[in-house]
Amino acid sequence: MALNVDSLRYRYQQKWVLDNVNLQLEQGQFYALLGPNGAGKSTLFNLLCQLLQTRDGAIDVAGHSTLKAPRKALAALGIVFQQSTLDLDLTVQQNLEYHASLHGMSSKASKAAIERELARFELIDRKKDSVRSLNGGHRRRVEIARALLHDPAILLLDEASVGLDMPTRDSINQHIRGLCESRGITVLSSTHLVDEVLPEDHLILLHQGKILLDKPCQQALDDEQVGGVKSLYRNLTTSGEAA
Ligand SMILES: Nc1ncnc2c1ncn2[C@@H]1O[C@H](COP(=O)(O)OP(=O)(O)OP(=O)(O)O)[C@@H](O)[C@H]1O
Numbered sequence: 001m002a003l004n005v006d007s008l009r010y011r012y013q014q015k016w017v018l019d020n021v022n023l024q025l026e027q028g029q030f031y032a033l034l035g036p037n038g039a040g041k042s043t044l045f046n047l048l049c050q051l052l053q054t055r056d057g058a059i060d061v062a063g064h065s066t067l068k069a070p071r072k073a074l075a076a077l078g079i080v081f082q083q084s085t086l087d088l089d090l091t092v093q094q095n096l097e098y099h100a101s102l103h104g105m106s107s108k109a110s111k112a113a114i115e116r117e118l119a120r121f122e123l124i125d126r127k128k129d130s131v132r133s134l135n136g137g138h139r140r141r142v143e144i145a146r147a148l149l150h151d152p153a154i155l156l157l158d159e160a161s162v163g164l165d166m167p168t169r170d171s172i173n174q175h176i177r178g179l180c181e182s183r184g185i186t187v188l189s190s191t192h193l194v195d196e197v198l199p200e201d202h203l204i205l206l207h208q209g210k211i212l213l214d215k216p217c218q219q220a221l222d223d224e225q226v227g228g229v230k231s232l233y234r235n236l237t238t239s240g241e242a243a
Pocket residue numbers: 012013017035036037038039040041042043044192
C-alpha cells in the first residue's frame with residue numbers, strides 16, 4: 001500500500017475539520033481528491049507531510065509511520081503546495097539543486113535527476129532562466145519536476161492547476177496521470193473543480209471533513225446513474241459548492 005490513513009481526525013481549536021478519515025492508496029494509481037473550499041484537503045495534505053501533527057489516527061507513507069519513522073515517511077513523498085514555494089530570483093536549475101541537497105542527494109545523482117525531470121517536462125532550455133521570467137504554467141512544471149527529483153513513491157498535488165489556463169492545465173494533468181503508468185508513482189491530486197476529475201480516475205470525495213465517496217469515478221457514476229461528476233457531486237452533498 002502506498003499510503004494508508006487510518007481513523008484520522010484533526011481539529012483547529014474546537015472545530016473538527018477532519019473526521020474519521022480512512023484512505024488506502026495503491027501504488028501506481030491516480031487519485032483525484034475532490035472537495036469544495038474548506039473541505040479539509042490542505043489540512044489532510046499538511047498532516048501527510050507532517051507540517052501538522054496528530055496522534056488522533058495513523059498515517060503510513062510507503063509503509064513508514066509518520067509517528068514512528070517520520071523521516072522515511074517524508075522521504076517517500078513529493079509535494080506541490082497550493083502556494084508556490086519556488087525562489088523567484090534563483091534559476092530553475094538552482095531551485096532544483098537546492099531541493100536535491102535538502103533531500104541529501106549527491107551532486108552526481110542530483111545532476112542526473114535534474115536533467116531527467118527537466119527533459120520530461122520540456123524545460124531543458126529554461127534551465128538557466130530565473131523562475132521570475134517563467135510564465136505560470138512553466139513555474140508549475142518546475143514545481144512538479146522538483147517534487148519528483150528524489151523519486152518519491154507518492155506525489156501530493158494540492159490544487160496544482162489553480163490559476164492555469166485550460167490548455168496548460170490539461171497538458172500538466174495529462175503528464176501527471178502518465179507518471180502513474182510510466183513510473184509507478186501514486187498521485188493524490190486535490191481539486192475543487194469537478195471538471196478536473198475524469199471518469200477513469202479513482203475519485204475520493206471530501207466534504208466537511210468526511211470522506212463521502214472513495215471508488216473509481218466511472219463506478220460511482222454508474223451507481224448513482226448520473227452522466228457527469230457535477231451531478232454526482234450534487235447528489236452526494238447537500239450544498240453542491242464544488243460546481
Ligand atoms: N490554521 C487554522 N486555524 C483555524 N482554522 C483553520 C486553519 N486552517 C484551516 N482552517 C479551517 O479548516 C477548514 C479546512 O480548511 P482546509 O484549508 O484544510 O480546506 P481545503 O479543502 O484545503 O480548502 P481550500 O481549497 O480553501 O484551501 C476550513 O474551515 C478552514 O477555515
